[in-house]
Structures are given as structure tokens and as C-alpha cells.
Amino acid sequence: xxxxxxxxxxxxxxxxxxxxxxxxxxxxxxxxxxxxxxxxxxxxxxxxxxxxxxxxxxxxxxxxxxxxxxxxxxxxxxxxxxxxxxxxxxxxxxxxxxxxxxxxxxxxxxxxxxxxxxxxxxxxxxxxxxxxxxxxxxxxxxxxxxxxxxxxxxxxxxxxxxxxxxxxxxxxxxxxxxxxxxxxxxxxxxxxxxxxxxxxxxxxxxxxxxxxxxxxxxxxxxxxxxxxxxxxxxxxxxxxxxxxxxxxxxxxxx
Ligand SMILES: NC(=O)c1ccc[n+]([C@@H]2O[C@H](COP(=O)([O-])OP(=O)(O)OC[C@H]3O[C@@H](n4cnc5c(N)ncnc54)[C@H](OP(=O)(O)O)[C@@H]3O)[C@@H](O)[C@H]2O)c1
Numbered sequence: 001x002x003x004x005x006x007x008x009x010x011x012x013x014x015x016x017x018x019x020x021x022x023x024x025x026x027x028x029x030x031x032x033x034x035x036x037x038x039x040x041x042x043x044x045x046x047x048x049x050x051x052x053x054x055x056x057x058x059x060x061x062x063x064x065x066x067x068x069x070x071x072x073x074x075x076x077x078x079x080x081x082x083x084x085x086x087x088x089x090x091x092x093x094x095x096x097x098x099x100x101x102x103x104x105x106x107x108x109x110x111x112x113x114x115x116x117x118x119x120x121x122x123x124x125x126x127x128x129x130x131x132x133x134x135x136x137x138x139x140x141x142x143x144x145x146x147x148x149x150x151x152x153x154x155x156x157x158x159x160x161x162x163x164x165x166x167x168x169x170x171x172x173x174x175x176x177x178x179x180x181x182x183x184x185x186x187x188x189x190x191x192x193x194x195x196x197x198x199x200x201x202x203x204x205x206x207x208x209x210x211x212x213x214x215x216x217x218x219x220x221x222x223x224x225x226x227x228x229x230x231x232x233x234x235x236x237x238x239x240x241x242x243x244x245x246x247x248x249x250x251x252x253x254x
Pocket of ligand 1: 023024025026027028029030047048049050053074075076077103104105106107128155156157158200201202203204205206207208209
């Protein structure tokens, strides 16, 4: 049984003074989350691989007069452990703190029978969806541990909770995401200041969803903006006391 907080109403200053990193912030759900976190007072670090998209989000945040964000260009495919440690050093120097990470960047790969799955594509999906985020989290752990109240959200999927034919590396990477979330949550529990959870957005109107379900009517899906309540609740202090848990951003379909 997972919990959904779609009716949560976040106070305007929910994330005031916090520095939050959003991966895959240039598009889809990550873009909506970055804007939403900034609207609730956070200084948002926009991480992604397409600089023009990140710049557009940066401009949108600035145009609303919200806390000045920062752009951190990074492609998980080529990123090394050293890149993540350099990143930690930069964030420490520039901001001196980190109060949250939304691990949102993701790659679908191909929906195809396993017998035909291309091994290089499999590696690529695992790199972007799980291996990169794991080593990034390791490098940023000291900053998260120093925060008085930090939240790490790993983005899951329904195929990360129950396997589905043809979803290959994407499904396996999301299972690994759930597993890593539990391992890390258990390890940091004693701190009492750092919570680690997973969040399944559910079918949402984005480019990734379109490529997975090309025949679906996008109008039948919630938009990224509509699923933000759970993203806000989990990132802010109202979710204190919850760690190692699985959440859904949308209620189950009736
Ligand atoms: N939409 C859904 O229905 C749904 C359902 C379940 C789970 N999810 C999960 O929700 C998350 C967001 O998905 P979305 O639907 O918003 O997809 P999206 O619109 O395709 O956005 C994915 C984001 O990840 C970034 N990204 C991809 N590869 C990257 C790489 N190598 N390095 C850095 N960034 C990279 C993309 O950057 P570019 O824009 O530069 O390509 C983009 O900003 C994903 O983890 C996905 O698995 C989505």
C-alpha cells in the first residue's frame, strides 16, 4: 500500500531558505517540480543535459521574481564519479548547503521483448536511471547530512513495483531505485534529519509518456503541474518522520 498526497496544500513559504537540486529539470515533471519548488521559496539547482531547456526554466523562474536558481549542466551518460565529487565541491562553495534532491532524470530505453534488447541501450538506461544517481547521491551525502532537515526523493514507476513484459532495463532500473532507496533510508535513519523516499508519478502528460504510449490521448492524463502536491509534501518539512517509504503522486485509477 503506498501513500498519495494529491490533496496536500503547501504553505507558500514551505521551502524558504532551502537549496534543492532537481535532476532532469529542463522538461516534463522535473521542469514543473523546479518551478513549483521555487514558487515555494527554494533556491533550485537545475540539472540536466540540454542547456537550452535549463535556461528556459531559469528564465521562467527569474521572470516570476523567485529566488535566483542555478544551472548545472550534466549528462548522466558520460558523468564519472569524479564529476559528482567536483559537483559536490561546487555546490558547497556556491551555496554552502543542500537540503534536498529530486532524482527525476530518466531514460525510457525501448519497450521491446527482452530477447531483442540491445545490451548497450540496457547499460545506458541503467547508467542514467540508477548508477549515475547513486554515485551522485554518495558525493552529495555529506552536504545532505549537514542539513538540519533534508529530503531525497527517488522517482520510481509502476513498473518498478511490479515487473511488466517488454519494459526491460527501465523496469529493472526502477526496481533498483526502490531497493537503493530502502538501503540508504535504513543507513541514515539514525541521523533523524535526512529522509529518503520513492515517488511514482503515475501516468503523466510528458514526452516520455508519449513515447511509451503513442496511441494514448494525452488529454486523459494529469499534467506535471497537477501532480505537484506530493512532490511538495515530500520535499518539505510536513513529511518529517517518513523515510524508506513508497509514495504515489496520483491516486489509483478506479
Ligand atoms: N510521465 C510519466 O507518465 C511517468 C510515469 C512513471 C515514471 N516517470 C518518471 O518520471 C521522471 C520524469 O519523467 P518525464 O515523464 O518528465 O520525462 P521527460 O519529459 O522525458 O523528462 C526526462 C528528463 O530527464 C532528462 N534526462 C534524460 N536523460 C538524461 C541524461 N542522460 N542526463 C541528464 N538528464 C537526462 C531529460 O533531459 P532532456 O530534456 O535534455 O532530454 C528530461 O529533462 C522519470 O524518472 C520517469 O522515469 C514518468
